[in-house]
Amino acid sequence: MELKELKEPIADIKNNTETIINVSGFNVTFGETRVLKDIAVSFYERQVNCIIGPSGSGKSTLLRSINRINEGTDQIDINGMISFKNTDIYGKDRDLTLLRKEIGMVFQRPCVFPRSILENVVFGIQHHQKLSKAEKLEIAETQLKAVSLWTEVSSRLHEPAHSLSIGQQQRLCIARALAVKPSVLLMDEPTSSLDPVSSRVIEELMSELKKEYTIVLVTHNIAQAQRISDHLIFMCEGKVIESGDKEKLFCNPDKIQTKTYLKDEYCDCNQ
Amino acid sequence: MNRKLTNAVFKIFVWAAMAASFGILLFLISVLFWKGFGAISFDFLFTPSSNFGAEGGIVYQIVGSILLIVFATLIAFPLSLGFAIYKSEYVKSSYVQNITDTLIYGLNGIPSIIFGIFGLIFFVNLLNTGISWFVGSIILAIMILPTIILSTYQAINSIPDSFRENALALGLTKWQLITTTLLPRGLSGAFTGLLIGLSRAIGETAPIMFIATAFSGVTIPVGFFEPVSALPTHILALAQQATNPQALQNAWGTSLVLLLLVLIFSIAALWRRVKFSKIEY
Amino acid sequence: MLVSYNKIGKGYIMLSTYISMLIALLIFIVLFINSFDAISQVGLKLFTLEWNPSKNEYGILSMLYGTLSVTVIALTIAIPLGIGTAIFTSEILPSAYRIYVKSIIELLAGIPSIIYGLIGIAFFSTWIASFFELASGRTILTAGILLSIMILPTIVTLSDDAINNVPKKYREAAKGLGLYPFEVIKNTVLPIAKKDITGAILLALGRALGETMAVMLLIGSIDKIPTPFYNVLSPGQTITSKLGREIGESAFGSLHFSALNTMGFVLMLLVIILTLITQLYLRKSNRLYE
Numbered sequence: 001m002e003l004k005e006l007k008e009p010i011a012d013i014k015n016n017t018e019t020i021i022n023v024s025g026f027n028v029t030f031g032e033t034r035v036l037k038d039i040a041v042s043f044y045e046r047q048v049n050c051i052i053g054p055s056g057s058g059k060s061t062l063l064r065s066i067n068r069i070n071e072g073t074d075q076i077d078i079n080g081m082i083s084f085k086n087t088d089i090y091g092k093d094r095d096l097t098l099l100r101k102e103i104g105m106v107f108q109r110p111c112v113f114p115r116s117i118l119e120n121v122v123f124g125i126q127h128h129q130k131l132s133k134a135e136k137l138e139i140a141e142t143q144l145k146a147v148s149l150w151t152e153v154s155s156r157l158h159e160p161a162h163s164l165s166i167g168q169q170q171r172l173c174i175a176r177a178l179a180v181k182p183s184v185l186l187m188d189e190p191t192s193s194l195d196p197v198s199s200r201v202i203e204e205l206m207s208e209l210k211k212e213y214t215i216v217l218v219t220h221n222i223a224q225a226q227r228i229s230d231h232l233i234f235m236c237e238g239k240v241i242e243s244g245d246k247e248k249l250f251c252n253p254d255k256i257q258t259k260t261y262l263k264d265e266y267c268d269c270n271q
Numbered sequence: 272m273n274r275k276l277t278n279a280v281f282k283i284f285v286w287a288a289m290a291a292s293f294g295i296l297l298f299l300i301s302v303l304f305w306k307g308f309g310a311i312s313f314d315f316l317f318t319p320s321s322n323f324g325a326e327g328g329i330v331y332q333i334v335g336s337i338l339l340i341v342f343a344t345l346i347a348f349p350l351s352l353g354f355a356i357y358k359s360e361y362v363k364s365s366y367v368q369n370i371t372d373t374l375i376y377g378l379n380g381i382p383s384i385i386f387g388i389f390g391l392i393f394f395v396n397l398l399n400t401g402i403s404w405f406v407g408s409i410i411l412a413i414m415i416l417p418t419i420i421l422s423t424y425q426a427i428n429s430i431p432d433s434f435r436e437n438a439l440a441l442g443l444t445k446w447q448l449i450t451t452t453l454l455p456r457g458l459s460g461a462f463t464g465l466l467i468g469l470s471r472a473i474g475e476t477a478p479i480m481f482i483a484t485a486f487s488g489v490t491i492p493v494g495f496f497e498p499v500s501a502l503p504t505h506i507l508a509l510a511q512q513a514t515n516p517q518a519l520q521n522a523w524g525t526s527l528v529l530l531l532l533v534l535i536f537s538i539a540a541l542w543r544r545v546k547f548s549k550i551e552y
Numbered sequence: 553m554l555v556s557y558n559k560i561g562k563g564y565i566m567l568s569t570y571i572s573m574l575i576a577l578l579i580f581i582v583l584f585i586n587s588f589d590a591i592s593q594v595g596l597k598l599f600t601l602e603w604n605p606s607k608n609e610y611g612i613l614s615m616l617y618g619t620l621s622v623t624v625i626a627l628t629i630a631i632p633l634g635i636g637t638a639i640f641t642s643e644i645l646p647s648a649y650r651i652y653v654k655s656i657i658e659l660l661a662g663i664p665s666i667i668y669g670l671i672g673i674a675f676f677s678t679w680i681a682s683f684f685e686l687a688s689g690r691t692i693l694t695a696g697i698l699l700s701i702m703i704l705p706t707i708v709t710l711s712d713d714a715i716n717n718v719p720k721k722y723r724e725a726a727k728g729l730g731l732y733p734f735e736v737i738k739n740t741v742l743p744i745a746k747k748d749i750t751g752a753i754l755l756a757l758g759r760a761l762g763e764t765m766a767v768m769l770l771i772g773s774i775d776k777i778p779t780p781f782y783n784v785l786s787p788g789q790t791i792t793s794k795l796g797r798e799i800g801e802s803a804f805g806s807l808h809f810s811a812l813n814t815m816g817f818v819l820m821l822l823v824i825i826l827t828l829i830t831q832l833y834l835r836k837s838n839r840l841y842e
Binding site for chain 3: 274275277278281282284285286287288289291292293295296299300302303306349350351352353354356357358361371372373374376377378379380381382383384385386387388389391392393396413416420444445446447449450470471473474475476477480481503506507510511513519522523526529530533534537538541545
């Protein structure tokens with residue numbers, strides 16, 4: 001931790017303006033429906049970038065376009081550009097596997113594999129590099145500590161992951177994603193299926209994680225966005241209405257829709 | 272790089288498996304249609320066979336096969352409808368439910384030749400019916416019972432309980448509830464099951480070859496306890512003289528006729544399944 | 553009036569239930585009783601090699617061997633081919649086409665076995681004969697190959713269902729960790745679908761054991777275990793082909809008839825037990841991970 005701060009003496013994270021992912025002119029169509037319309041937006045390095053908006057606004061689709069996990073869905077039509085560290089994500093020779101190794105993902109509902117806790121943590125990483133038993137244990141310990149799950153499960157690493165509570169399962173999924181050592185973590189409403197206490201734990205975790213990772217978070221929970229986001233993107237009906245600093249959007253938004261939504265959680269985009 | 276290679280090898284394996292499977296299936300279909308169409312003519316369909324099947328047509332075999340499945344339907348349909356209603360509406364304990372399940376699945380698993388042996392012992396010898404098409408119908412009916420029962424049961428069982436409660440609350444008797452509310456859907460399921468069952472029954476050889484069919488000299492039966500000729504047993508007889516090109520030619524023709532009959536039933540069943548699978552309560 | 557209709561209705565339902573159940577039990581009992589003579593008189597000598605009714609020798613080992621070897625060959629070919637094809641139809645084929653392809657495969661599963669037998673005689677046996685330079689192409693291998701084709705649709709459609717039923721979220725979670733499609737399928741999808749795929753294979757196994765017509769026409773019908781025993785290019789005999797060939801020629805009530813019955817009974821028990829295990833197994837597996 002200290003080393004990092006030495007490397008970046010101007011480490012005032014809030015004012016970090018380095019973008020890591022840039023989206024421009026991006027459109028997605030499912031069959032006949034245009035889900036994303038001409039999206040142009042940037043995500044900032046080592047910040048919590050929060051996408052908010054009513055359901056059906058296309059925020060999940062945008063998130064899932066960043067690691068191209070939508071691919072393989074039938075009748076999907078994509079055009080436009082997303083760049084990651086100045087390389088085109090949709091470039092012709094892009095290796096999807098390497099891309100997803102760099103950009104990890106956590107889903108709305110925790111999805112643990114029917115294996116032990118330990119095997120779940122190393123499930124991804126063991127495909128990318130050969131691991132000895134000791135190394136697996138070491139990785140599990142590091143990552144489970146990172147998601148503050150270690151004390152709860154250290155004595156039962158070999159038990160099936162399904163025996164954990166839903167909140168613990170979600171933290172396990174985050175540990176599993178971190179084990180692959182991504183630089184970006186996409187999180188698709190990671191707390192929406194959890195109880196309030198578990199949600200808070202995950203929120204605290206995100207604030208901790210942004211020191212090392214770029215987080216792109218989709219949520220429909222405005223209070224949550226207010227608590228943990230640095231950079232805010234408001235979407236409605238497939239379009240980005242407004243994006244910018246959290247403070248700006250909450251205190252002094254340019255658009256009336258943003259103001260209405262953040263205040264009343266109501267959105268009529270055609271205003 | 273190694274992972275990429277494994278992935279590529281795996282992809283090749285999957286594509287190769289697909290190509291092999293569909294190649295085989297394509298081969299089967301094209302052989303049957305190509306060889307079969309060469310052998311079929313108006314005369315072939317409407318004249319009796321002669322010279323042990325090597326010459327002439329298959330009119331009595333077609334009649335015999337249809338006779339067999341018509342009576343199989345008449346026997347199996349009411350029985351399985353009743354059983355399915357019992358299973359769905361009257362069985363309360365899971366213990367009895369398990370027993371009926373075991374019987375149905377057990378019956379469904381019995382190899383077809385075993386049914387033939389059962390018919391031979393019980394009907395032909397113990398009840399002394401002799402070789403009889405009617406016994407053949409009974410045996411085919413037993414074979415398709417599980418298929419119809421399961422299809423009917425699933426149809427009736429998918430009707431939500433609220434329908435039953437509402438009907439009973441209106442003062443209907445159980446039988447009225449069954450006839451007005453459950454039977455329309457149940458009959459539809461039974462009919463789909465029947466089509467699936469018949470597509471299988473009409474092509475069966477092993478269960479009827481000892482008990483219901485004779486190879487030559489048979490026309491239209493006048494009583495219940497007489498043999499008939501049938502398409503699958505005719506193919507069997509012709510296949511055993513496969514060195515005679517004339518007989519082989521007629522075997523292909525008979526096969527195509529049989530296959531088309533099977534396809535009529537199975538396509539109808541498939542069509543009904545696709546059509547009715549959309550019904551939601 | 554109302555009540556009496558109700559009674560008649562219930563009477564019909566109960567009657568058809570009892571008849572159906574009686575039939576199922578009757579089949580079992582009739583076969584058992586008719587096997588009894590052979591079991592009591594031949595006894596353990598059933599498990600010998602010689603089958604010669606004129607000398608009262610009824611050894612069923614060659615038939616058991618034939619059934620086993622044909623089934624093993626059929627499964628060895630059909631399992632990898634079938635699961636590979638199922639992976640194609642469920643993972644690679646666009647889902648819009650899946651229903652059509654599946655329908656075609658299901659229709660093919662309905663081709664009567666006697667027609668497979670005819671195709672086997674006209675093509676496969678001559679191919680095998682000329683390829684291996686044999687006098688006759690009616691061998692254990694020929695029957696096994698044909699049988700594998702007959703059970704292929706069963707394995708493909710049921711495995712396809714099994715794979716397709718694995719919830720999408722597992723694939724996405726695995727993909728999100730940067731796994732190749734191969735790794736997603738091998739380490740995530742197949743382990744979850746494993747139970748249902750096993751069910752499909754057991755069902756296909758049951759069909760293979762009981763299949764009669766095609767095997768009877770192609771196996772050569774010689775009651776012998778080939779020498780050496782793995783020489784599948786020689787003719788053999790399965791339980792079903794033996795029954796198909798001989799039951800019509802044996803006199804009802806004779807020891808010969810009873811010995812054949814015993815074989816049939818053993819086969820029936822085997823297949824029924826297999827079917828019931830499959831049912832039980834599939835019922836229990838009902839979506840543990842949703």
